Amino acid sequence: MLQGKVIKAAGGFFTVRDQTGGEYLCRARGALKKGRQSLIVGDRVVFEPVKSSSADYAGEGVIEEVLPRNNCLPRPPVANVDRLIVIMSLKNPGCDWQLVSRMAVLAEKENLSLLICFNKTDLLTADELNELTGRINAYPYPVILTSAVSGKGINHLKAQLTGQCSVLAGPSGVGKSTLLNSVQPGLFLQTGTVSEKIKRGRHTTRQVSLLSLEEGGSVVDTPGFTRLDFFDIEPEQLPGFFPEFETLQGYCGFRDCLHINEPNCAVKPELGKTLAPMRYEHYKYFLEELDRQEAH
Ligand SMILES: Nc1nc2c(ncn2[C@@H]2O[C@H](COP(=O)(O)OP(=O)(O)OP(=O)(O)O)[C@@H](O)[C@H]2O)c(=O)[nH]1
Ligand SMILES: [Mg+2]
Ligand SMILES: [Zn+2]
Missing domain, CATH: 2.40.50.140 (Nucleic acid-binding proteins)
Structure with missing residues (x-):
């Protein structure tokens, strides 16, 4: 054996x-x-x-x-990874900010460390990039900005990949396979174009595959996805998957405060201060989704 x-x-x-x-x-x-x-x-x-x-x-x-298994993600289906790297392009296709938060919830649930990588920065003017800074920095996770065209951030990404096992996840066409080819040209991963008309990728990568890295460590390239459902999550668990609530929720009037309409909530007053409104919007959206699921 x-x-x-x-x-x-x-x-x-x-x-x-x-x-x-x-x-x-x-x-x-x-x-x-x-x-x-x-x-x-x-x-x-x-x-x-x-x-x-x-x-x-x-x-x-x-x-x-x-x-x-130490951990396992339902989508992309992969087990025993150390880190999830969410890849999003800022343009062509544009960023799905809510999907980033959704992936973050799954990472928290599985106790995975998370890195967010915003790619295709070469397609944006300095002004356009500036306009997105608020949203880019809204997540309480490390972020890197990359471009497979200009080479920006590639060394940083490479350093993050070395010595552990990471999985790359994100929609089709954001550049997951292209970034991996930039990090290690010998991988020769197939890459596709983004449709001009519908501004979406063409699902070029068809299989989940674990690749060994020359400098040590490994990385899993995965097919792109747009839909990601939650399962096995109770509504009451959700606040625990938003790390920015952590220090605040101890001060809420109710120990099981969901930070919606409860009196003496310590989280809500931080909206727009230490708490990014976009993240709170995502939280509320997910909570309603989980409530609906539970009602079924
Ligand atoms: N301008 C620009 N184009 C990029 C960049 N990274 C990738 N691309 C292009 O984006 C398209 C899609 O890249 P892929 O690497 O196939 O995307 P993917 O995320 O692997 O997509 P799937 O395998 O379908 O999930 C290709 O035409 C790439 O050349 C970048 O940083 N800048
Ligand atoms: Mg690919
Ligand atoms: Zn609260």
Whole structure:
């Protein structure tokens, strides 16, 4: 038996890399398939190798066991990562600010460290960029500004990737694969264009795949998405996933204050002061969404 990590998952086949770097094309043992849990990229597995008939792989194999996950994201489906990097372009396609907050909630839920990367800064004039500064800085998370065209921020991004396992997530066409190619040209990831007419990407990356980095660490490139639903989140948990509420909520009149209409709320008076109005809007929107879900 060998131990390895799932680096690709497609059509019932899993590419598993063992500790020495050998890659095996594996299927999952029937009993595993019947279990509730499906295998995803990043899963650590125990597998039984068999000799390969293909030159592309060190061998074939059967996955016998999935080891417990440290964390797991439903979308993009990936397990055991150290950090989530949300990529958004500021133009073509324009930024979906609410989707950033949505990803942040999921990162908080899974205890993942989060980095937000705003890409395609080369497409904006200094004035346009200035206008967005308020929103760019509204998130209580580290932010980097990048351009795969001018090279801005690429070294910074590279330094952030080194030595850990990160997953890149964001809509189609924002430049996830292009940025990775800039960080490590040898990856030769396929990239696509953005439709002029609908200003959206063309879903060029089709698979979640875990890539090794020359300088140490690994990164998961993922297909773009626009919709992201919450599940397994109770409305009462939501305030805990907005770190800017943390120090304030201890001063609210009610311990389970949801910071909406409760008397003596310590969070609401901070709106527009230490609390970015955009983030509070996102919070309210998510809370209503979770309330609706609960009512069903
Ligand atoms: N101007 C400009 N264009 C960029 C930048 N980064 C990426 N692009 C372009 O944006 C388009 C989409 O890039 P991709 O890397 O394929 O985007 P993606 O996020 O991987 O998209 P999916 O794989 O579909 O999810 C390509 O035409 C890139 O050349 C940038 O910093 N500036
Ligand atoms: Mg891509
Ligand atoms: Zn409150």
